[in-house]
Amino acid sequence: MLGKLIAYELVKKWKSSKFLLLGYVMVQAVIMFVIRVFLWNEEISKGFYINGGSVSAGNNVSATFILLTVLFFILAFFIGAYPFIESIYRYERDLSGKQAYLELMIPAVGWMKVLAKLIATVVGLAICGTLSLISMFLFFMVNSNFRYLMDLVGQFLDLMAGNGLEVALMILFMLFSLASAYMIIFFCISVAKSFTHKNTIAVPIGIFVFIIFTACLGLVSGYLSRFPIVTFKIGEIAFMLSSTLLDIAVILATLAGTSWLIEKKIEH
Amino acid sequence: MITLKAENIIKNYFKKSALSGVSIQLEQGKIVGLLGPNGSGKTTFLKLATGLVRPTSGSITVCDREIGYRSKELVALLPDSEFLYDWMTIKEARDTYAAFFADFDMKRFVELLDFMKLSEDMKVKSLSKGMKEKLALALTLSRDARLIVLDEPLNGVDPVAREQILGAIVRCFNQESTILITSHLINEVESILDEAYFLKEGKIVLHGLTDVLRSERSKSLDELYREVFAC
Amino acid sequence: MKFNDSAPIYLQIVEKIKADIVAGKLKGGDKLPSVREIAENFKVNPNTVQRVYMELEREGVAYPQRGIGTFIAEGEELVKKLRSTQAYKYTRRYVGEMKELGMGKEEVIKNVESVLEEDKNDHTEG
Numbered sequence: 001m002l003g004k005l006i007a008y009e010l011v012k013k014w015k016s017s018k019f020l021l022l023g024y025v026m027v028q029a030v031i032m033f034v035i036r037v038f039l040w041n042e043e044i045s046k047g048f049y050i051n052g053g054s055v056s057a058g059n060n061v062s063a064t065f066i067l068l069t070v071l072f073f074i075l076a077f078f079i080g081a082y083p084f085i086e087s088i089y090r091y092e093r094d095l096s097g098k099q100a101y102l103e104l105m106i107p108a109v110g111w112m113k114v115l116a117k118l119i120a121t122v123v124g125l126a127i128c129g130t131l132s133l134i135s136m137f138l139f140f141m142v143n144s145n146f147r148y149l150m151d152l153v154g155q156f157l158d159l160m161a162g163n164g165l166e167v168a169l170m171i172l173f174m175l176f177s178l179a180s181a182y183m184i185i186f187f188c189i190s191v192a193k194s195f196t197h198k199n200t201i202a203v204p205i206g207i208f209v210f211i212i213f214t215a216c217l218g219l220v221s222g223y224l225s226r227f228p229i230v231t232f233k234i235g236e237i238a239f240m241l242s243s244t245l246l247d248i249a250v251i252l253a254t255l256a257g258t259s260w261l262i263e264k265k266i267e268h
Numbered sequence: 269m270i271t272l273k274a275e276n277i278i279k280n281y282f283k284k285s286a287l288s289g290v291s292i293q294l295e296q297g298k299i300v301g302l303l304g305p306n307g308s309g310k311t312t313f314l315k316l317a318t319g320l321v322r323p324t325s326g327s328i329t330v331c332d333r334e335i336g337y338r339s340k341e342l343v344a345l346l347p348d349s350e351f352l353y354d355w356m357t358i359k360e361a362r363d364t365y366a367a368f369f370a371d372f373d374m375k376r377f378v379e380l381l382d383f384m385k386l387s388e389d390m391k392v393k394s395l396s397k398g399m400k401e402k403l404a405l406a407l408t409l410s411r412d413a414r415l416i417v418l419d420e421p422l423n424g425v426d427p428v429a430r431e432q433i434l435g436a437i438v439r440c441f442n443q444e445s446t447i448l449i450t451s452h453l454i455n456e457v458e459s460i461l462d463e464a465y466f467l468k469e470g471k472i473v474l475h476g477l478t479d480v481l482r483s484e485r486s487k488s489l490d491e492l493y494r495e496v497f498a499c
Numbered sequence: 500m501k502f503n504d505s506a507p508i509y510l511q512i513v514e515k516i517k518a519d520i521v522a523g524k525l526k527g528g529d530k531l532p533s534v535r536e537i538a539e540n541f542k543v544n545p546n547t548v549q550r551v552y553m554e555l556e557r558e559g560v561a562y563p564q565r566g567i568g569t570f571i572a573e574g575e576e577l578v579k580k581l582r583s584t585q586a587y588k589y590t591r592r593y594v595g596e597m598k599e600l601g602m603g604k605e606e607v608i609k610n611v612e613s614v615l616e617e618d619k620n621d622h623t624e625g
Contacts (some may be wrong), residue, residue, distance in 0.1 A: 004367045015355045047336045101351040105319050107340035263336070268320040299544050377521045439535065442547050459508055459543045479547075481505045 001108050002147055013124050017086060021131075024079050028135055032142050041188035052120060056206060072139055079133030083124035091117060091186055096197040100268060101192050111265030122175055180247060183254035184213060190258045194265040215224065221246060270331075271415045271446040272317055274315040277326035279470075281311055281404040286312040289326075294415070299460050301448045301478075303357070304467035305487070307496055310450045311348065313467070314417050318345045331414050341370070344413035346404055348420045352392045360386040360402060365407050377410035380436055398429040401478040405433055407439040416440075416447045422456060430456060455490040464489060466496050508543055509550040514585075516551070517560065520571060521582050527573030606620060 094103045094117075106113070141149055158168050192206035224242040231240055269307045279287040287309045293398070294300055295492040299464075315321040315359055319335045330339040353362050358381070384402040386395075395403065405421055418437070422430045438460055441447060444479050451457045457465075458478060466474035474496055476483070478489060485492060500558050502508055519525040531537075534552065538545040552569055555561040563569045571577075586602065 002366075008364065008367070012353070015353070029484075096350060097351055099351055101345070101347045101349075102371070105318065105340060107337050108336050135429055244471070264322070267322060268315055297546070352547045375569075431542065435539045438545065440541060440543055441538070446591055459541070459547075462544050462546050479509075 002112050002116060005106075005108060005112060006119050008031065009116050009120035010123065011085065011089065013083075013120060014044075016090070018080070019080075020082070021128075021201045024075065024131075028072060030141060031075075033070050033073075035068055036142050050121075069139075073136070076132045076135040079135070080129050083121065083128045087121040087124065087182065088185055088189070092189055092193075095189070095193045095266060096199075096202075102254060104266075104268055109259075110261075111259035114258045117181065118179055118184070118255070120180060122179055123180055126175070138208060154161075176247070176251070180254075183251050184217075185210065186215065187258045187261075188256040189264065190261040194261050194267075217250065270336075272297055272328070272330055274316070274328040275326055277313070277316060277328060278324045279309075279316065286315075286470055287323075290467070290470070290472055292465060292472065293404075294446045294448060296414075296446055297321045298462040299437070299441060299447045301454075301457060301461040301464040302448060303454060303464055303493055304450075306327070307454070308467045309470045310467055314345070314419050314448070314450065318417060319341050320345075338349050342414040344408045344411040346408040346414045346416075346418045346421060347425075348423060352400070352402060352404070354391075354393040356392045357388065358386060358390050358392070360405065361392065361407060362388070365410070369411050371412035373412055376440070377406055379384050379471075380406040380410060383436060383439075384432060385426065386397070386465075386486060389486065390479075398425045402429060402433065404437060407459065409436060412445075414445050416445055418447065418449045420451055421449065422451055422453050435458060447469060454493045455488065458489040461489070466493070466495060475494075509547045509554065510539060512537070512543070512551045513554050514588075515584055516555065517581050520560070520578060520600070523586050525571050527571050527577060529571045530567075531555075531569045531571065577608065 002091075094100060103113075188206045188210040191209045192202040195205055196202055221243060224246055225240070225243055270293060272292065275292060276291045277287050277290045278419075279285070290309070290313060292302075292313070302313065304310050312321065316335070317330065319337075319340050322335070324399055328335055330342055333339045333342065353377065356364070357487070362374075362377055365377075366374060379482070381403075383400075384406055386399060386403060386406070392400065392403070401421065401424070405418070421433055421437070425433065434456070437447065437449075449457060449461070463477050463480045464481065465472050474492070476484075481492060482488060487495070502511055513565070516525065516531075525531075531552075532540070534545050534548045537543075537548045541548075552561070553564075556563060556569070559572060560581070561569050562569050594607060597610070602610075
């Protein structure tokens with residue numbers, strides 16, 4: 001059942017994002033094409049040399065070039081952040097929109113439904129994040145001297161290989177933090193929706209709960225930093241047991257809370 | 269076998285009381301009507317039976333199961349509004365139902381779809397209101413649910429489609445399940461009802477087997493309805 | 500089929516079947532459609548149709564054959580009997596209604612004759 005729920009959530013995401021994603025790819029391709037074919041010159045490629053960590057600006061760079069470059073990166077950033085917004089909107093619609101009937105009719109336990117949404121969200125973020133990074137990489141590639149870029153990539157890969165564990169851990173940690181952030185937001189939305197579906201009232205309630213929650217979290221976090229219990233290292237990265245436990249507790253609590261609300265409290 | 273047992277259900281919202289002490293018992297092998305005007309609490313009751321809403325007090329069970337995800341397995345609901353995604357094709361809607369409801373009967377769905385003259389490749393977006401209603405009905409009736417709840421299945425549908433819908437309902441009737449229907453179009457549905465409950469302002473004011481109600485008062489249910497609900 | 504409002508639906512269907520027998524549309528030995536078929540055609544509850552069957556069997560108009568179906572009873576007797584009972588029923592109804600209008604025996608007979616005459620003329624004019 002969990003698998004089916006996840007598949008369903010992903011299909012919903014794809015259907016509503018399909019055009020945006022394809023549009024994004026087309027627009028970025030056009031921008032890159034225009035820049036490379038019409039605006040590119042040696043000066044620009046110099047601008048993309050990376051010498052030991054610093055980027056030197058080239059001369060004779062046209063205004064159009066700068067504009068388009070800026071646009072490109074704004075779009076790339078946007079697409080990376082898009083799933084974040086989409087998920088929140090989707091969750092709200094799933095509870096209160098016309099299709100909420102279907103959502104609520106599905107005979108699955110509350111926590112499965114929530115977990116499926118969480119997983120689908122993280123997957124969405126991973127995909128769009130990767131898309132964003134690939135776009136930026138391609139941009140550099142298109143505009144620079146190929147050889148230099150490959151050197152850079154080579155260095156980067158060496159770094160990865162050498163510190164594989166840390167890198168994996170960092171990615172894991174990042175995903176975990178994102179998942180956490182989501183669960184807190186889902187939880188707040190759920191609390192609000194258990195009172196009413198009218199957004200004029202629900203949204204302020206949701207925001208209120210969110211503020212309270214994060215404030216408490218901040219306080220507890222700060223308090224705990226004085227009592228780490230134990231500090232341990234995985235590879236080169238240091239962790240405090242108490243804050244790690246807190247992070248895990250938060251995500252479990254929000255998961256449980258949201259599940260309970262969906263099961264027992266939220267009404268059509 | 270009792271399919272649904274509701275005892276003294278009270279449902280209050282902030283400003284109003286939707287149901288004030290409703291007791292209904294539904295048996296297997298019956299088609300039952302829940303009749304009443306808008307705002308009488310019909311839809312609220314249906315939502316209670318399907319677990320979309322919880323009672324303020326009173327108890328309600330479906331085949332002796334508490335309302336929750338376990339009862340949802342046994343109950344099929346046809347809501348009175350558009351609840352399918354626009355981007356779905358009929359095939360995708362069917363697959364969604366088949367994926368989540370273990371009691372979905374694919375063969376029956378294909379038959380019903382054929383009966384309703386719809387085809388798999390159509391997109392929900394392009395369907396008229398009548399066709400959406402028929403599709404929703406086909407999906408709902410293809411489930412082998414113990415309790416089938418149809419909220420205003422004939423609303424906004426032309427007379428020809430209504431005939432088809434009534435025919436489909438009768439066709440899918442079986443002795444193991446109960447079909448609960450709400451409708452305003454009393455004279456169209458009354459011939460398929462075994463039993464009727466009249467719901468007025470959150471209370472059951474009349475209940476009985478349709479034949480008994482009709483013969484005792486020498487009136488059709490339609491006339492009876494007008495009598496009961498005339499202000 | 501449009502149902503009369505207050506009489507039990509199953510009886511109305513029973514009457515219709517009897518009328519069909521008298522008119523020769525249904526013959527002795529014919530198999531009645533299944534409960535489901537009748538229910539779908541008339542848009543009535545299958546439970547109601549069950550009662551139709553039971554009533555027909557009770558009156559000896561039809562008989563069940565296990566595993567095969569329900570059949571119209573055979574024999575001229577049945578048709579004759581039904582003919583007279585149905586005719587009586589309809590006439591009873593008609594006379595009752597005419598009486599409510601205040602018509603006497605003379606008027607009732609005159610009306611029947613003139614309508615029959617009309618029908619005859621319609622047929623000859625074709």
